[in-house]
Amino acid sequence: MSEKKFTTGADAVAYGAKLARVGVISAYPITPSTHIVEQLATFIANGELDADFIKAEGEHSAMAGCFGACIAGVRTFTATASHGLAYMHEMLSWVAGGRFPVVMAVANRSVGAPWSIWGEHQDAILQRDTGWIQFYVETAQEALDTTIQAFKIAENHTVSTPVMVCLDGFNISHAEEIVEIPDQDKVDNFLPPFSRSVVLDPDNPLIIDVGAMGRLTGVWRFEQIQAMEAAKKVIEDVDKEFGKVFGRSYGGLVDTYKCEDAEVTVVGMGGLACGATRDAVDSMRNNGVRAGMLRLRSFRPFPNELVRQHLAKAKSVVVIDRDFSYGNEGAVYTEVKAALYGLQPCPSITNFIGGLAGADLVAQEVQDITQKALQTASTERTKLIFQYTE
Amino acid sequence: MITKEIATREISPDELLLNTLGCAGCSVVLAARWALKVLGKRTVFAVPACCLASVTIYWPQMAFRIPMVSIPFATTGAVIQGISAAFRHRGITDVNVVGVAGDGGTADIGLASFSQALVSRRKFIYICVDNEAYMNTGVQWSSLTPYGAITATGPVPEVMQERDHNKKDLFGIAIAHNIPYAATACTSYPLDFMEKVSKAANTNGPAFIHVLTPCPTGWGYPEDKTIEIGRLAVESGMWYLCEYQNGKIRFTYRPEKKVPVSEYLSLQSRFRRMKPEHITQLQSMVDKRLAAIEALASLE
Numbered sequence: 157m158s159e160k161k162f163t164t165g166a167d168a169v170a171y172g173a174k175l176a177r178v179g180v181i182s183a184y185p186i187t188p189s190t191h192i193v194e195q196l197a198t199f200i201a202n203g204e205l206d207a208d209f210i211k212a213e214g215e216h217s218a219m220a221g222c223f224g225a226c227i228a229g230v231r232t233f234t235a236t237a238s239h240g241l242a243y244m245h246e247m248l249s250w251v252a253g254g255r256f257p258v259v260m261a262v263a264n265r266s267v268g269a270p271w272s273i274w275g276e277h278q279d280a281i282l283q284r285d286t287g288w289i290q291f292y293v294e295t296a297q298e299a300l301d302t303t304i305q306a307f308k309i310a311e312n313h314t315v316s317t318p319v320m321v322c323l324d325g326f327n328i329s330h331a332e333e334i335v336e337i338p339d340q341d342k343v344d345n346f347l348p349p350f351s352r353s354v355v356l357d358p359d360n361p362l363i364i365d366v367g368a369m370g371r372l373t374g375v376w377r378f379e380q381i382q383a384m385e386a387a388k389k390v391i392e393d394v395d396k397e398f399g400k401v402f403g404r405s406y407g408g409l410v411d412t413y414k415c416e417d418a419e420v421t422v423v424g425m426g427g428l429a430c431g432a433t434r435d436a437v438d439s440m441r442n443n444g445v446r447a448g449m450l451r452l453r454s455f456r457p458f459p460n461e462l463v464r465q466h467l468a469k470a471k472s473v474v475v476i477d478r479d480f481s482y483g484n485e486g487a488v489y490t491e492v493k494a495a496l497y498g499l500q501p502c503p504s505i506t507n508f509i510g511g512l513a514g515a516d517l518v519a520q521e522v523q524d525i526t527q528k529a530l531q532t533a534s535t536e537r538t539k540l541i542f543q544y545t546e
Numbered sequence: 547m548i549t550k551e552i553a554t555r556e557i558s559p560d561e562l563l564l565n566t567l568g569c570a571g572c573s574v575v576l577a578a579r580w581a582l583k584v585l586g587k588r589t590v591f592a593v594p595a596c597c598l599a600s601v602t603i604y605w606p607q608m609a610f611r612i613p614m615v616s617i618p619f620a621t622t623g624a625v626i627q628g629i630s631a632a633f634r635h636r637g638i639t640d641v642n643v644v645g646v647a648g649d650g651g652t653a654d655i656g657l658a659s660f661s662q663a664l665v666s667r668r669k670f671i672y673i674c675v676d677n678e679a680y681m682n683t684g685v686q687w688s689s690l691t692p693y694g695a696i697t698a699t700g701p702v703p704e705v706m707q708e709r710d711h712n713k714k715d716l717f718g719i720a721i722a723h724n725i726p727y728a729a730t731a732c733t734s735y736p737l738d739f740m741e742k743v744s745k746a747a748n749t750n751g752p753a754f755i756h757v758l759t760p761c762p763t764g765w766g767y768p769e770d771k772t773i774e775i776g777r778l779a780v781e782s783g784m785w786y787l788c789e790y791q792n793g794k795i796r797f798t799y800r801p802e803k804k805v806p807v808s809e810y811l812s813l814q815s816r817f818r819r820m821k822p823e824h825i826t827q828l829q830s831m832v833d834k835r836l837a838a839i840e841a842l843a844s845l846e
Contacts, residue, residue: 179635182628208631210624213662217624220617220659224592224628227615230635232628250618356590356613356629358641364615367604 158339165296165328165427168335169235169261169321170195172303174205175343176259179230179350182210182221184240187273188325189263192235215240219247219258226256227364229357231307231350234258237325238265238279245283251318252287253380254365257310257352258318260288261303263329264426264478266513274514275325277425280455281479281487287380289319289387290456292425296333298406299323301398304338308347308394315387317380322455326514327428338402346401384457391454409459411451413437415466418448420530421503422522423467423492424476425452428511433476435519436526447526452488463495470503472533474526478511485540493538504533510543517543561587563609567601571762571769573733573776574598574675578646580736581673584743587612589642592626594656595619596648597682597761598675620655622647622672623663630668642747643670649690650680653716664723664752671746672754674716677761685764689714692784693828694811694820695765712831720754721790727753729789729798733760734776738787738798745791758785766815775813782810783832786839795843807832 161167169192173181181200183193199205210225212218215236222232236244241262251258266272267279280290289309293299299321306319323329354362368376392408399405411430414437415421422433430451440447450466452459467473473496477486484490489507496502506529511517525541532539561582568575574597582589591614593599599616602609617625626645633641645663652660652674663672679697680686687697693712720728727749731739739757746753760776762769779785780799784807787799807829811817820828 180628180631182624182631206635208635210627210631210666211662212624213658216620217659217662220621220624221628221631223617223621224625224630225632225635226628228590228629228632228636230632232632246618247621356615358588358590358613361587361611361613363603363608363610364613366608366616367599369605372605 159337161335161337162332163296163335164191164330164332165299165323166191166263166330167195168296168300169303169323170199171337172300173233174199175338175340176231176233176304176307176347178207178233180208180210180222180225180232181234182212182218182225182232183234184212184215184218184236186215186237186240188265188275188329189235189237189240189261191329192261192263215243216247219244219251222258223247223251223256226258227356229350229352229355232258233260235261235263237263238267241279241283242267245286248283248286248288253376255316255380255383256318257307257316259303259306259310260318260320262320262322263325264322265325272513275327275428276512276514277322277478278480280320280322283320284456284487287317287384288456289317289384289454290322291319291454292322292452293328294411294427294430294451296328296331296335297404299328300335300337301402301404301406304343304347305394305398309387309390311350311352312390315383315390317383317387322426324426324428328426342401346398388457388459406453409454410462410466411453412466413449413451414441415448415450417446418470419446420472420474420526421448421450421467421470422474422476422526423450423452423488425455425488426478428517429476429478432517432519432522436522439519439523440526445527445530455488458491458495460495463492464499467496467503468499472530473503473505474508474529475505476508476510476517476522480509504529504537506536506539506541508541508543512543515543557583561589561610561612562602563611566609567604567607568597569763569769571772572597572601573759573761573772574677575601576733577673577675577739577757577759580733580740581644581743582612584740585642585644585747588640589644590614590629592617592622592629592645594622594647594651595682596651596675597677598646600682619651621659622651622656623659623661626670626672627663627666627668630670644673645670646673646675648682649674649676649678650688653689653714661723664720664725664754667751669751670753671743672752674754674756675759676756677759677764678713679764681761681764690716693831694824695816696819712828712835715835717756720756721795724793725754726751727789727791729754730756730758730785730787732758732776732780732785732787734773734780735787735799742789745789764816767813771813778805778810778813781805782807783836784810786836788839788843794845795839797843
């Protein structure tokens with residue numbers, strides 16, 4: 157029987173990895189992700205999980221340890237955040253380029269300077285182009301469920317691409333919620349044992365990650381691009397199948413809230429921004445404003461078609477970014493704008509940069525910005541708003 | 547115990563093809579080949595950016611006939627931990643897990659993961675093939691470059707100062723981790739090296755072999771002198787053959803009569819700018835280092 161627990165997002169992720177029967181965990185501590193691997197270490201110590209824990213001397217090696225275990229044929233997992241994720245950067249490209257289905261949780265946190273342990277999305281956004289699938293979850297329950305889904309997506313033989321499960325540092329990683337822990341039997345049925353043909357095996361000797369240039373690298377890259385494209389359908393299918401088995405699904409690539417008839421739609425990622433937005437949407441609807449929300453669950457692959465489809469009818473769109481691409485604008489904003497390219501008529505589009513380094517982001521603030529964006533939709537086609545400066 | 551002496555031409559290419567892209571006289575390839583002769587085909591190699599990877603696995607010229615993975619520069623220690631952990635998890639006990647990295651990949655950029663791997667106590671063999679500079683990228687200085695050697699990044703001999711030091715004591719760093727087995731070797735002494743590989747393979751835990759691999763391209767000597775140069779390195783005390791087991795150091799070979807380092811230096815163009823006072827300085831460094839190891843080896 158499944159059981160309900162009052163627990164944190166970090167614990168929920170650890171339960172997800174345990175239920176996925178990971179064989180090797182290779183990790184290095186960093187706030188706010190540490191509880192995830194601490195909990196996994198506890199499971200191992202209690203005999204609840206048959207896994208080997210590699211205590212790496214840094215995140216670069218933590219990911220290298222996952223890589224080593226994965227090429228030796230074992231399901232692997234790690235968790236990190238912020239500077240740890242940045243420190244891993246080289247390995248992220250290596251793992252994705254070689255198409256190794258490692259799964260990693262990222263408890264999103266600011267990247268210094270200034271030194272800040274608090275939540276925002278800059279750390280994962282910085283790794284956008286390394287070739288990892290990136291999910292952003294809204295609740296602890298979704299963090300657990302997505303961790304299980306992540307293995308199934310990553311290990312799909314067409315996809316064969318690593319997956320990052322991003323959960324807002326502290327807001328989700330540390331906040332306690334009621335979380336249903338699924339049955340092991342059901343998870344075992346949903347997620348088959350790890351299987352992979354490209355492994356280090358003396359009976360079938362392969363040279364993995366050869367030296368390659370020019371044309372061969374081009375072919376290799378193109379396959380990576382196709383795999384990411386194929387992942388879109390796999391993500392949708394896996395989420396649907398998960399829904400059938402466990403009674404919970406999250407919309408696959410995107411999650412929508414009252415956005416079918418919305419004249420103004422807020423786009424966001426993660427728990428803090430989207431939690432506040434849900435309340436703001438309810439409040440605006442009560443005031444007669446047809447507001448809605450589009451939550452990007454998958455940032456890579458980016459669901460261009462769905463974004464365009466869901467936003468086509470809006471007069472105005474507000475994109476919340478808990479990150480910034482210096483010299484330009486919020487990273488999610490850029491992507492959403494590009495997805496809307498060529499639409500006639502095209503909604504006005506406002507970028508709200510907020511919730512940086514753990515700064516609160518509340519419904520009233522989202523509501524004020526959204527209503528103003530709708531009022532000025534015809535005059536201000538694009539606009540950048542920074543929290544705390546306006 | 548290896549007892550039979552065989553000629554190089556009798557060595558079969560079962561694990562590593564004879565034609566690699568290695569420079570003529572390359573002893574890094576020799577080290578890999580001889581290690582694999584001892585370890586056999588049930589062996590996996592993890593090799594970061596270094597000469598060995600560059601000359602064996604550039605598509606389409608695949609020289610290895612065993613499972614091999616190329617890995618990022620700093621990760622040898624971490625990747626072999628991962629492979630070792632995964633094999634243990636899968637109950638695979640008959641496969642040698644071997645990391646082969648260069649001097650820079652071990653003593654510079656890979657030092658942290660090397661250290662942690664030794665601390666982990668997992669079962670693997672780590673072989674550092676030491677050609678005393680970043681040869682693959684065009685002879686840049688590493689912390690295992692000897693005092694006085696010219697590299698593309700220094701030192702500038704004209705301003706060589708006393709603070710410039712001889713190569714870092716990597717063997718000392720390894721044994722400070724109190725691992726079950728560690729050794730130094732040189733490809734000019736193949737039986738000694740292979741004996742050590744055999745001991746490493748039979749070690750239940752981390753085993754480390756630091757093998758000096760003379761490099762005609764980077765050191766500046768004729769390519770048919772690789773074996774001779776390696777022997778002179780040992781005969782002059784510039785290098786030494788010893789092993790560490792059960793907490794004790796012992797020499798596996800001791801030159802009968804020490805050759806002055808100047809004789810070793812004079813045969814290689816990389817030392818050509820050393821002035822007499824530099825040579826005196828290096829001789830003194832070498833004497834001190836050897837005396838320190840002698841002292842450790844004499845401990846009961």
